[in-house]
Amino acid sequence: MLTVTHNRPNHQRRALIQAAGAGLLGLNLPDVLAAQQISAGPTPRVKNVIFLFLFGGPSQLETFDMKPTAPTTIRGPWKPTPCKTPGLQICEKLPLTASITDRLTVIKTMSHDFNDHSGGGHYVQTGHRWQVPIGGGFNVTPQDWPSMGSVVKHFQRRQGSTSNKPPYVVLPNSLGRLQEYKVRLKRPGETAGFLPPLDEPLITRIDKKDSADNPYWRDMADEELNFEIDGLQLHPDLQMERLINRNTLVEQFNRQRDRLQSHAGVGAMNDFRRKALELVSSEETRIAFDVTKEPDKLRKQYGSHLFGQSVLVARRLIEAGTRFVTVHYDCVDGYSWDSHRDCKSLDKHLLPTLDSALSSLVLDLEDRGLLDETLVVCMGEMGRTPKAKDGWGRDHWSTLFPAVLAGGGIKQGFVYGRTDRDAAYATENMVTPEDLSRTILEALGVDPAWMMPGIGGRPQLVSDGKFISDIWM
Numbered sequence: 001m002l003t004v005t006h007n008r009p010n011h012q013r014r015a016l017i018q019a020a021g022a023g024l025l026g027l028n029l030p031d032v033l034a035a036q037q038i039s040a041g042p043t044p045r046v047k048n049v050i051f052l053f054l055f056g057g058p059s060q061l062e063t064f065d066m067k068p069t070a071p072t073t074i075r076g077p078w079k080p081t082p083c084k085t086p087g088l089q090i091c092e093k094l095p096l097t098a099s100i101t102d103r104l105t106v107i108k109t110m111s112h113d114f115n116d117h118s119g120g121g122h123y124v125q126t127g128h129r130w131q132v133p134i135g136g137g138f139n140v141t142p143q144d145w146p147s148m149g150s151v152v153k154h155f156q157r158r159q160g161s162t163s164n165k166p167p168y169v170v171l172p173n174s175l176g177r178l179q180e181y182k183v184r185l186k187r188p189g190e191t192a193g194f195l196p197p198l199d200e201p202l203i204t205r206i207d208k209k210d211s212a213d214n215p216y217w218r219d220m221a222d223e224e225l226n227f228e229i230d231g232l233q234l235h236p237d238l239q240m241e242r243l244i245n246r247n248t249l250v251e252q253f254n255r256q257r258d259r260l261q262s263h264a265g266v267g268a269m270n271d272f273r274r275k276a277l278e279l280v281s282s283e284e285t286r287i288a289f290d291v292t293k294e295p296d297k298l299r300k301q302y303g304s305h306l307f308g309q310s311v312l313v314a315r316r317l318i319e320a321g322t323r324f325v326t327v328h329y330d331c332v333d334g335y336s337w338d339s340h341r342d343c344k345s346l347d348k349h350l351l352p353t354l355d356s357a358l359s360s361l362v363l364d365l366e367d368r369g370l371l372d373e374t375l376v377v378c379m380g381e382m383g384r385t386p387k388a389k390d391g392w393g394r395d396h397w398s399t400l401f402p403a404v405l406a407g408g409g410i411k412q413g414f415v416y417g418r419t420d421r422d423a424a425y426a427t428e429n430m431v432t433p434e435d436l437s438r439t440i441l442e443a444l445g446v447d448p449a450w451m452m453p454g455i456g457g458r459p460q461l462v463s464d465g466k467f468i469s470d471i472w473m
Helices: 009-022 029-038 117-126 148-158 246-280 283-288 296-302 306-320 344-367 433-443
Strands: 048-054 104-110 168-171 202-205 324-329 374-379 401-406 414-416 426-428 451-453 459-461
Touching (some): 048 117, 104 433, 117 433, 148 324, 283 306, 296 306, 296 344, 306 324, 344 374, 374 433
Parallel strands (some): 048 374, 168 202
Antiparallel strands (some): 104 401, 374 401, 451 459
16 A cells, blocks of 8 residues: 655655656556545535635625725725624625625635636636636636536545535536627536546536526526526436436436437437436435425525526535535626626626625525535636726726635634725735635545546646635634
């Protein structure tokens, strides 16, 4: 048995690579990686994560880092509202969230230099810089780093988990699917990247009515909220009632093999089979997707819009045994959180829908006794420029943006980091995507020094970020 005693991640990575390359003790790379199955990870601080991803880049100056004494060209159109956290300047358009800041930690000093939506989205969901240069692409590639959810799923498999619950789910669509753009979009960051296909998330699919529709900004009818598993709806003759019968599931797949292979190839068949198995092997998971089972009053509190109902499904999935759920607030209209033009959408749609969903999720988890074991993370991939345009539009600014955390032993009513008078730069305790991802993964019991099978069989370290110890109680 190969034993690696180095504690520092870089030393362990070097030792593993050397052992794999030299064939030490007759072991090859798969043997070295497999040896980690029996190694103990850090003691988990949390059981689950709900990651609310506000794609497009919410403005720090219109959310959690207001600067009411800044020059008029910077401070924004709205005032702070009283909250329960001393020193926190939260926007008056977030009154429900302001009322629960005594349950939150606000990291004001997230920062990176990948000032691009796709690359920034990859960065904050994986903790690793995208290999595609800024402006060099929009979509997923096979060389992408795996998302945090896929890393959790990968090591859960490696440790021999026999759970029949899907460990990682993405709601309500793959990121970019509803965006109106010059190319068809599947934004990077949420996938398994270079990890095996078995580590891909289970992704749902909710359609919009037409190209002009934005379901994040309107009430959704119950029949629209079907949360189909992406891929399953392509095969209408495999009805869900038949799939639920576990005794005949394999037989049904065998009968459909030729048809599916001719339709989309062997790879698609394997992917389809995996997604179906993950869904139907757990009745609790299947039921969790039915948001209509919730009381009308609670559903209205979350908000009848797509984001609110998706966040409610995330809570139901966590309750049913899923460990990592990502909920995207996507830019369906091409702008949304990417508010270059003005602040009208922030005022009318974006801030109110975020306010209802985030505040309701925290209180709902608390009421059900799930908040202590569930870490909630809410953030975008960048912030906005301090200097505003006419109409209070702001451009990209990845140099500074906030992240809001709750639950799982996170400090309550706490602000981490300081920023300058214009909310342009961190002046104390800057946090990188590497740091935040390591903190989240380690809190879930993933050792940052573990190695993953990378491109071409090269082992890759889970994380070389720093654990943010000061935000924990």
